[in-house]
Amino acid sequence: MMDKHLLMELKRKLSLYRYCLDEWAQYQAELGSLLKYQADAEELLRHLPAQGDEVVEFRNQLHRLNLEKMRMVDGYPMYxxxxxxxxxxxxxxxxxxxxxxxxxxxExxxxxxxxxxxxxxxLTELERVDGQATHQAEWARYEALRRELARRLEELPEDTEVVRIRREGWSAPLPQKAVAEEGEPYTVEEANSEE
Structure with missing residues (x-):
């Protein structure tokens, strides 16, 4: 049986991804949101069965959006x-x-x-497109902020909304820089799947 909640959420993420692409076409801004909605849509699709008319249509829509992003955003000279x-x-x-x-x-x-x-x-996108450069300093800065923010989030008052969000999680796992046991970097997806 198809999870209608996941389908509705996927439809929303694809719509936001489309909106961000349109904004990029006009202003060349807000890459973080665009990349977030792309990653969210891809993650939601992984949790849906491969069959079904709606899933196939959403998969095709995501593919078209990704192609448009590659053409329009990745090809931007100052990307x-x-x-x-x-x-x-x-x-x-x-x-x-x-x-x-x-x-x-x-708030x-x-x-x-x-x-x-x-x-x-x-950061994840930078590592994908800027393979020659290392981003260790940025990852260290990001990880330090992530840890400090997680600690500070625990200090929030115990109101109903905070309790609900703590139970459900603030968001999908934040991207993390991961290092394999041999010291070799590996993908964020591999790191997050092991958590």
Missing amino acids: VPKLREELDADLRSVEVYMDILHRLEY EALHLWVSLEAAGHI
């Missing part, structure tokens, strides 16, 4: 510098807010979590 610029802006934003906020409130925490999630997707 890697733009990724680096957005990554730095997202990480700096989280650092500044965490420095000035002694105790996070729910602030959610905003920081979304910014950090976008930064993780940008």
